[in-house]
């Protein structure tokens with residue numbers, strides 16, 4: 438049997454909205470432990486994260502994550518990768534922490550008691566065992582982010598896709614979440630418009646108008662920042678990006 442290709446691989450991946458390709462023929466070969474995707478507003482970052490997570494069907498091309506076709510094989514996709522969004526309100530659907538944490542595990546086919554045990558073990562691992570019957574509505578914004586992270590990590594994904602998860606968080610909350618992420622054990626694909634989020638990442642791709650403009654090491658972040666400062670000096674907000 439042939440071994441699946443490790444990491445994330447896209448070939449000719451496009452996503453069109455009407456006549457416009459907001460993701461335009463992207464070929465990527467990415468592997469962990471930490472990959473950053475940088476791009477300005479409207480460059481297609483959220484669309485890319487949803488394509489890689491299998492939440493959108495590409496108009497063209499293929500996407501494989503650790504060999505899994507994430508659109509065609511949803512069960513394998515949710516066992517392989519998790520995604521954290523900017524706004525945890527869009528992710529949390531249950532009234533208590535434990536219900537929220539067991540939902541994904543049940544989707545993976547785990548029995549009720551097994552899902553509960555796995556959720557409780559993850560809460561304990563994050564030092565939050567006492568949260569199990571807390572109301573999700575009563576959590577602060579930072580706590581909601583942490584709940585989403587724990588709910589995803591309970592499923593033991595190999596990849597965690599982060600779509601600007603730190604926007605709007607204060608410095609201590611952000612630092613705590615970064616610490617949890619660094620020790621979570623999943624490969625990280627972190628998407629952001631802010632080079633500071635991706636400092637220390639070994640592999641960076643610069644997304645520009647739905648295409649990969651540059652890919653490489655940390656020097657790509659410096660190139661991006663230089664370009665953004667130049668655009669910021671002359672830009673007019675009337676010019677729509679993307």
Ligand SMILES: Nc1ncnc2c1ncn2[C@@H]1O[C@H](COP(=O)(O)OP(=O)(O)OP(=O)(O)O)[C@@H](O)[C@H]1O
Nearest residue numbers: 454459477478479480481482483484485630678679
């Ligand atoms: N539902 C939609 N209908 C029409 N255009 C859309 C839709 N969703 C996204 N777009 C367009 O696709 C392009 C890429 O959007 P996307 O949200 O992926 O960018 P982004 O890089 O995540 O932006 P931001 O940093 O502002 O969140 C943008 O020009 C956006 O206007």
